[in-house]
Every structure is written in C-alpha cells, then in structure tokens.
Amino acid sequence: MLEHTWIIALSLFVVMLISTYFGKRTGDYIRKKTTVEEKLPETSSLIALLFFLLAFTFGMSGDRYDSRRKVVIDEANSIGTAILRSDLYPDSTRALFRKDFKDYVEERITYYEVGADEKGVLKADSLSQIISAKLWKRAAALSKDPVHLAAIQQMIPALNDMIDVTTTRLAGEKAKVPQSILVMLFFLAMIIAFYGGYSEGRKGKIDWLVQIGFCLLVSLVILFTLDLDRPRTGFVNLDTPNQTIINLRKNFE
Numbered sequence: 001m002l003e004h005t006w007i008i009a010l011s012l013f014v015v016m017l018i019s020t021y022f023g024k025r026t027g028d029y030i031r032k033k034t035t036v037e038e039k040l041p042e043t044s045s046l047i048a049l050l051f052f053l054l055a056f057t058f059g060m061s062g063d064r065y066d067s068r069r070k071v072v073i074d075e076a077n078s079i080g081t082a083i084l085r086s087d088l089y090p091d092s093t094r095a096l097f098r099k100d101f102k103d104y105v106e107e108r109i110t111y112y113e114v115g116a117d118e119k120g121v122l123k124a125d126s127l128s129q130i131i132s133a134k135l136w137k138r139a140a141a142l143s144k145d146p147v148h149l150a151a152i153q154q155m156i157p158a159l160n161d162m163i164d165v166t167t168t169r170l171a172g173e174k175a176k177v178p179q180s181i182l183v184m185l186f187f188l189a190m191i192i193a194f195y196g197g198y199s200e201g202r203k204g205k206i207d208w209l210v211q212i213g214f215c216l217l218v219s220l221v222i223l224f225t226l227d228l229d230r231p232r233t234g235f236v237n238l239d240t241p242n243q244t245i246i247n248l249r250k251n252f253e
Contacts, residue, residue: 004233005223005226005227005230005233005234005235006223006234006235008222008223008226009219009220009222009223009226010219012186012189012190012218012219012222013215013216013218013219015190016189016190016193016215016218016219017193017211017212017215019190019191019193019194019197020193020194020196020197020211020215021197022194022197023193023194023195023196023197023198023199023200023201024197024198024200024201024206025197025201026194026197026198026201027197027198027199027200027201027202027203028201028204029201030201030202031201031202031203031204043192043195043196043199046188046191046192046195047192047196049188050185050188050189050192050218053181053184053185053188054185054218054221054222054225057177057181057182057185057225058221058224058225058228060177060229061177061225061226061228061229062228064172064175064176064177064228064229065228065229065231065236067172068169068172068173068231068238069238069241071165071168071169071172072112072169072238072241072242072244072245073241073244074165074168075108075162075165075166075169075245076241076244076245076247076248077244078158078161078162078165079101079104079105079108079162079245079248080248080251081158081161081162082101082135082155082158082159082161082162083098083101083248083251084251085151085154085155085158086098086101086155088150088151088154088155089142089148089151089155093138093142096138097135097138098251098252100131100134100135100138101135101251101252102252103131104128104131104132104135105245105248105249105251105252107124107127107128107131108124108128108166108245109242109245109246109249110124111124111125111128112238112242112245115232115233116232116233121173125166125170128166129163129166132159132162132163132166135159136159136163139152139155139156139159143156173232176229176230177225177229182222182226185222186222189218189222193211193214193215196211196214197211224236
C-alpha cells in the first residue's frame with residue numbers, strides 16, 4: 001500500500017490543495033451569507049498539533065533507520081569475523097568453510113539487492129539460512145574432535161552471532177511506523193488545509209503562495225518520513241552500509 005512514497009506525497013499535496021480550495025469556497029459562501037461579524041476560527045493550534053505529530057513520526061522513522069543501518073554493519077562484522085576464524089582449521093577444512101562462506105556472502109548481498117521484491121527477499125534469506133545451517137553442522141561435527149578444540153571455541157560464537165543477526169535484520173525491516181498513524185496524519189493534514197482555506201475565505205482573501213508552501217512542506221515531511229521507514233523503496237536507502245557486506249568479497253580474491 002505504501003511502497004511508492006513519492007506518489008503518496010504527491011497525492012497528499014494535491015488533496016491538501018483541493019481541501020484548501022473547498023475550504024475557501026465554503027468560507028466565501030458563509031461570509032456572503034453572514035451579516036453579523038463573527039470571530040474567525042483559529043487554526044494555529046491544529047497546525048501545532050500536526051507538526052508535533054509529524055516530528056514524532058519522523059523521529060520514529062529516523063530511529064528505525066539508524067537501527068537498520070547499525071544491524072547491517074554488525075552483520076558485516078560478524079560474517080567477516082567468522083570468515084577469518086576459518087583460518088584456524090587445517091587447509092582442507094578451511095577450504096570447505098571458505099567455499100560456503102563465499103556462497104553465504106553472495107546470498108546476503110542478493111538479500112539487499114532484490115529491493116522491494118518481497119518474494120526475492122524471503123528467497124535470499126531462506127537460502128542464506130540453508131548455507132548457515134550447513135556451516136553450523138560442519139562446525140558442530142568438528143567440535144567432537146579434540147584436535148579442533150581451540151578453533152571451535154572461536155568459530156562457534158562467531159557463527160552464532162552471524163546467524164542471530166540475520167533474524168534481527170529481518171525483524172527490523174518488518175518493524176515500521178503503523179499505517180494507522182500515517183492515515184491519521186493524512187486526514188489531519190487535509191482537515192487543517194480545509195480550515196486554513198476556510199479561515200482565509202472568511203476574511204475575503206487568500207494568499208495562495210503561503211497555502212501552497214504549507215501543503216508542500218507537509219508533503220515533503222511525509223515523503224522523507226516514509227523514505228526513512230522504507231529504505232528498500234525510497235530515496236533514502238541502505239546502500240552505504242550494505243557496501244560493507246559487498247566488501248567481504250575481497251576475502252575470497
């Protein structure tokens with residue numbers, strides 16, 4: 001529903017302008033029908049409420065984005081550590097570990113590069129789990145041999161961290177700002193735009209430059225809030241953190 005963020009922001013901008021127009025028409029109509037001077041409605045409190053909620057939602061999205069970025073870097077570090085610890089094994093075993101680690105790194109790169117393709121994300125995650133299970137099974141089998149005691153004491157914790165962080169990353173991507181909050185913001189923005197136009201209509205004049213600027217500002221804040229909350233689909237992405245995982249390919253050159 002909320003994948004194409006720029007379409008949503010543009011639609012909100014247009015709807016807010018339409019609401020402002022109808023608010024002005026309503027204000028003009030009531031002004032012409034009313035002979036007694038009345039106190040004009042104040043919209044400042046509603047605008048303050050809207051911007052408070054926008055700031056709150058933007059903060060939520062920003063925190064989630066920072067958490068996702070940190071998890072990607074943590075994942076790259078845990079994979080890199082596990083790859084290095086495969087060097088503790090004899091050459092024949094080391095070669096098997098490194099082959100599986102290479103496949104695992106490629107699947108984790110694919111996991112991000114598939115973008116918003118949900119099926120592709122789940123497929124890449126499933127394949128990486130199969131490979132990590134293979135790595136774990138090999139490490140568990142080698143742990144029965146006392147010869148590999150020192151190596152296994154280093155490898156098991158590294159593999160455990162590497163496997164656990166994938167669950168954290170997937171859960172973090174699914175955790176988003178509730179759509180109910182976003183829907184409330186959309187309706188509140190339209191209502192305030194209507195009352196803004198209505199208030200100006202009651203005065204008999206309207207500054208469209210101010211109204212358009214207000215609608216544009218609200219739409220842009222919504223746009224970047226959604227972008228931060230959905231880094232796979234928007235302008236703000238995780239390309240830079242993900243480069244740390246892509247750089248792991250250098251371990252196999």
